[in-house]
Amino acid sequence: MTSLPDSTSAPVTIGIDVAKATLDIAIGLKSPPLSLTNDSKGFDALLTHLATHQVTLVVMEATGGLETAAAAVLQTAGYAVAIINPRQARDFARAMGQLAKTDRIDARILAQLGEVIERSPERDRFVKPLPSAEQQALAALVTRRRQLVAMQGAEGNRLAQGAPAATRKSIDTIIEALTTELERIDSDIAGHVQAHFADLSSLLDSAKGVGKTTISTLIAEVPELGQLTRREISALIGVAPINRDSGRMRGKRTIFDGRGSVRRVLYMAALVAVRFNPVLKVFYERLVAAGKPKKVALVACMRKLLTILNAMVKTGKPWDGAPLCSRLRRSSAQTRR
Structure with a gap:
């Protein structure tokens, strides 16, 4: 004792x-x-x-x-x-x-x-929150999927860079095996999410641009989702701009640190969302029209998407972009005038 x-x-x-x-x-x-x-x-x-x-x-x-x-x-x-x-x-x-x-x-x-x-x-x-056993299992599956994608990309690059004829058969065999294993791991992830996180998955899936990979990564690697403020969740993931000022010098704001694996899936989600999600499309177009570089506007969309998803989980309410989209359109019209 x-x-x-x-x-x-x-x-x-x-x-x-x-x-x-x-x-x-x-x-x-x-x-x-x-x-x-x-x-x-x-x-x-x-x-x-x-x-x-x-x-x-x-x-x-x-x-x-x-x-x-x-x-x-x-x-x-x-x-x-x-x-x-x-x-x-x-x-x-x-x-x-x-x-x-x-x-x-x-x-x-x-x-x-x-x-x-x-x-x-x-x-x-x-202070790191204690993930549940189900979250730990999902995190292991998500990590394994990321490893398989990296290996598949490496083999594909070798093939694209003109691999010698003597090695092409080996590379094709490995790519085929990795593709099969990716399909199996995707099925395992989907089954695990459906068995243990069906409600949360359905809530996140209501936002256009947020796919299965983004959902599984957020559930597995951001247990704080819905528990932090918008500024805190942005800083945690690493999509909040960091000042670089000293005296009269005003440096360029950059994003840094945070959870890189989550940031990567948010980047892909934002690429889709600025095309098909009405709210983020208006937000992105407004920033570009104001003279922001497209990459800066895209990172801002990543942050916007993350904070909206965080609010959805906090309130338990699915995506409702109509009010926000209306406000953004009015703001864009005022900016053009």
Whole structure:
């Protein structure tokens, strides 16, 4: 039986550096470092150690999925977990004058970063919500589909670039196998979505331009959809313009960071929506008429589409573009005058 945390102990943040076989753990900045195995036995030992402390936040780096099991165990146990981009952790270490890099140093830096996040008014933006088992299974299927598409594209490029005759048969065979596997994985994704997320899928599908791939990606990789404000969801995905100003210099606004895989499917959805979705078509044409570059207008449409979908999930109401389309048309007419 694990002991209860000492009520007199100070709150601490935990930094965990994740490797394939091990977890290096910093419990606050004063406790000695701890190293455990990255498996169920190590997770049990970790929970036993953390039970004696008042843990406010656990910080881990995204490491290609190696952190997923540990994060799920911690979240199930009730701990707040923030999974951050490794670049952010390294930038923070440099800012603190820490140039050396080892697993133990990284864990200590993550714990120190956790103290900063814990005091931030935007703390909740960093804390990763616990995805359901169904969302985790769907995320695995969506990731696998993305891998198959990448492999199919690579083989297609080899063929298009004039592969030698001796290798064409092999390339054709692999492309055929990948196409068959893509069809199977698409069927698995559709069945999983229909079995577990039918209502949410139907809600998102009511928006023109939003297809099956976009829907499955949003459900799997944006569990925060419907829980954040329009500014927060835009920043989370990385479609909010970031200022580049200093003194009198006004730099060009750009989008940066966020969830690249979600941004890619939103880009494809926006390409379709600006042609066939009346609301986004008017919005896009208005921006282009105002002199915005087409790529900038398209990114604005991505952001608009995301915020509308976020509002739909939050309110539980399907797409109703008539009022918004009417407002955009009036605004466009006023701009032309």
